[in-house]
Amino acid sequence: MNTEKKVWFWATALALTLAISQPGCQQAGTPPAEESSSGTLSQPESATPGEAPSGQPAAPATQAARPPAAPRQAPASPAAQPRAASPAATARPAPPPPRTATLAAGTALKVRTTTTLSTKTQKTGDAFAATLEEALTQGDWVIAPKGSTVEGRIVESDPGGRVRGVASLSIALNRLKTTDGQTVTISTGNVAVEAKTTQTKDATKVAIGTGIGAAIGAIAGGGKGAGIGAATGAGAGTAVVLGTRGDAAEIGSETVLNFALSAPVTITEARE
Structure with missing residues (x-):
């Protein structure tokens, strides 16, 4: 009988201990409910799966594994793109040969x-x-x-x-x-x-010389003197012509x- 009382006593004590410790554990793990303006306590909203409660770091959401996307190529810069050949760079036709x-x-x-x-x-x-x-x-x-x-x-x-x-x-x-x-x-x-020929001029020069010589001879010795003077004058006129180009x-x-x-x-x- 004493043995049964002891067993019952320890079972009752254990049950009371569990009953007393359970509310404390719940208060430590659950944040206190906020009191609304109406005086009722508001329960914390349940977190969406994959979303962390406010104030805590977000847990990575588990998604199905997807293949990595191919990297997009950046558009080529203007310097990298081929430029159209300028008119000066184009081949010019060869000039025609010299005439x-x-x-x-x-x-x-x-x-x-x-x-x-x-x-x-x-x-x-x-x-x-x-x-x-x-x-x-x-x-x-x-x-x-x-x-x-x-x-x-x-x-x-x-x-x-x-x-x-x-x-x-x-x-x-x-x-x-x-x-x-x-x-x-x-x-x-x-x-x-x-x-121009000078024959006319030469004949005139000789004639002038002859006339001057005859006049001088006539004054000096009459008719005979005139003949001698004419011959002398003609010779002088010819000499003038011969000495002139x-x-x-x-x-x-x-x-x-x-x-x-x-x-x-x-x-x-x-x-x-």
Whole structure:
């Protein structure tokens, strides 16, 4: 009997201990309910599955495993994109070859002198300059425009004889300046001029000398003296003619002359 009482006593004590400790455990694990304005206690809202209560760190939500998404490529920057070729970078057509012209022998060259050429001032071999009076062309190519410089030389400068000879001057062209600045060597025929004849002037000088001599002789010795004076005067007049050269041969400034090529010449256009 004593044994049964002891068992009952300890069972009752254990039950009371459990009953007393259970409310304390619940208060420690559950936050106190907030009192609403109406005086009733509000129960804490139940947390959504996967969502942590307020004030606590969120627990990672368990989701079904998904394959990782492919990384998106960033758009290419303007510098990385190929640029359209600029017009300057595109291949340009090759320029046409330079033009070439062959001027045949006999091609006319009309020039204008810029200074006076004379046997008094020019000697054989001297150089002179002139300009083209007409452009030199072939098709639509102006090889040398009007006004281009041409050069020449004095082929012969002969001042002439004492009585019967007359002065003569012969010239030719040897260089031509083209439109593109080239100086081309050419060969032309000669252009020659002669001085005016002086036979009339010479006869007048002799006649004047004869008349003066006759007048002096007549004064000195009558008729015989006049004959002697005429002969003496004629001799003096002839001596004056023999001691004097004729007029110079000249080509005046601004004179237009016509030349012709004596040999063909090939001209090739110059390119920079």
